[in-house]
Amino acid sequence: MPAMEAALARRGAQEAPLLVANRTEMASLLERPLRAAILAAAENGAVQRAVARHGMRLGARRFVAGESDAEFIDVAKQVNAGGFAVACGILGEGVRNAGEANDAARRYCAMLDRFAAEHIDANVAFKLTHVGLDVDPELAYENAARIAETARSHGNTMRLDMEQSRYVDATLAVYRRLRERFDNVGFVLQSYLFRSADDLRAHLNLAPNVRFVKGAYLESPAIAYAAKSDVDANYLRLVETSLTNEGYTAIATHDPKIIAAVERIVEREHLPLRGRFEFQMLYGISAPLAKRLVERGYRVRLAVPFGDYWFPYLMRRLAERPANLAFFLKGALSRP
Numbered sequence: 001m002p003a004m005e006a007a008l009a010r011r012g013a014q015e016a017p018l019l020v021a022n023r024t025e026m027a028s029l030l031e032r033p034l035r036a037a038i039l040a041a042a043e044n045g046a047v048q049r050a051v052a053r054h055g056m057r058l059g060a061r062r063f064v065a066g067e068s069d070a071e072f073i074d075v076a077k078q079v080n081a082g083g084f085a086v087a088c089g090i091l092g093e094g095v096r097n098a099g100e101a102n103d104a105a106r107r108y109c110a111m112l113d114r115f116a117a118e119h120i121d122a123n124v125a126f127k128l129t130h131v132g133l134d135v136d137p138e139l140a141y142e143n144a145a146r147i148a149e150t151a152r153s154h155g156n157t158m159r160l161d162m163e164q165s166r167y168v169d170a171t172l173a174v175y176r177r178l179r180e181r182f183d184n185v186g187f188v189l190q191s192y193l194f195r196s197a198d199d200l201r202a203h204l205n206l207a208p209n210v211r212f213v214k215g216a217y218l219e220s221p222a223i224a225y226a227a228k229s230d231v232d233a234n235y236l237r238l239v240e241t242s243l244t245n246e247g248y249t250a251i252a253t254h255d256p257k258i259i260a261a262v263e264r265i266v267e268r269e270h271l272p273l274r275g276r277f278e279f280q281m282l283y284g285i286s287a288p289l290a291k292r293l294v295e296r297g298y299r300v301r302l303a304v305p306f307g308d309y310w311f312p313y314l315m316r317r318l319a320e321r322p323a324n325l326a327f328f329l330k331g332a333l334s335r336p
């Protein structure tokens with residue numbers, strides 16, 4: 001059984017893939033039904049099995065470095081050679097027992113050791129549910145602390161990704177506890193959530209290292225902006241607040257308008273091109289834009305995911321941009 005199928009079977013193929021809300025406003029009339037179709041198809045067991053069996057060969061590799069450590073390390077070295085730093089993400093979320101959670105933490109620590117030994121410019125970013133948040137928040141904290149400790153021993157950093165809104169309080173609580181012991185830890189805020197402006201203000205006294213994203217999950221309009229223009233405007237407000245306060249800002253977006261606006265803020269505030277902030281993008285997306293930013297002298301980090309549980313990650317990338325589905329299907333049709 002291929003690794004991805006085995007991973008789905010282990011988890012009971014339970015996770016409903018997620019549809020992004022933040023691009024709906026600008027979605028064309030054609031995109032809306034496509035997006036809904038991706039969501040429906042992604043929940044279908046037969047589709048899950050077919051994608052798991054053939055997906056990596058057909059196009060998932062555009063977004064995922066591979067399934068093994070060795071494949072990831074090769075890609076990380078290539079990405080470094082292109083002038084980019086790497087954020088390593090081992091694909092896995094919502095683990096169900098302490099053994100799996102501890103194993104995920106151990107793998108992140110081993111990766112950090114390897115980056116140091118092989119002089120790879122990479123840190124790690126992970127989901128707290130991958131290291132045990134659903135099992136026991138204390139376990140997740142302890143695993144995150146182990147990873148932070150290992151990163152610190154190598155002069156490196158780590159970041160807690162942000163998941164669905166039901167995890168925000170727990171994730172921020174773990175971040176604050178970590179921050180009492182470590183200064184090499186960061187977290188993520190999503191501009192589609194109304195609460196993120198308050199969350200940012202509440203953490204400014206910690207000179208935080210924050211990555212800003214628009215948000216990749218389907219959230220209720222009761223707690224999240226539904227219109228893309230609101231998500232984008234909030235994104236810029238958050239980044240501006242972060243850049244004009246102490247701390248480190250990771251601007252994680254492929255949106256050229258936002259990037260141009262950030263460059264104007266950087267110029268206005270006379271910020272050095274390196275040291276106070278970095279741009280971040282996802283491996284396989286908007287590569288020419290990322291390259292232009294490196295050429296202009298900015299620090300740019302690519303989030304490079306790998307591992308056998310890539311199905312939900314792939315579905316999030318497809319739903320963000322239904323045009324990706326055409327790319328994926330083209331791969332399927334052009335092969336015997």
Ligand SMILES: Cc1cc2nc3c(=O)[nH]c(=O)nc-3n(C[C@H](O)[C@H](O)[C@H](O)COP(=O)(O)OP(=O)(O)OC[C@H]3O[C@@H](n4cnc5c(N)ncnc54)[C@H](O)[C@@H]3O)c2cc1C
Pocket residue numbers: 020023160161162163188190213214215216217252253254255256280281282285286302303316317318320321324
């Ligand atoms: C480094 C990084 C880390 C992230 N971490 C998190 C996290 O912890 N939690 C979380 O909720 N979300 C995370 N995200 C995802 C994020 O929330 C968005 O869903 C995603 O980045 C798309 O939004 P955008 O900012 O690129 O803007 P959009 O307005 O969605 O896109 C702008 C342009 O980027 C390109 N683009 C965007 N997405 C795709 C795609 N899938 N395929 C091809 N082109 C695309 C298109 O040209 C599009 O027009 C992360 C994103 C990045 C870059």
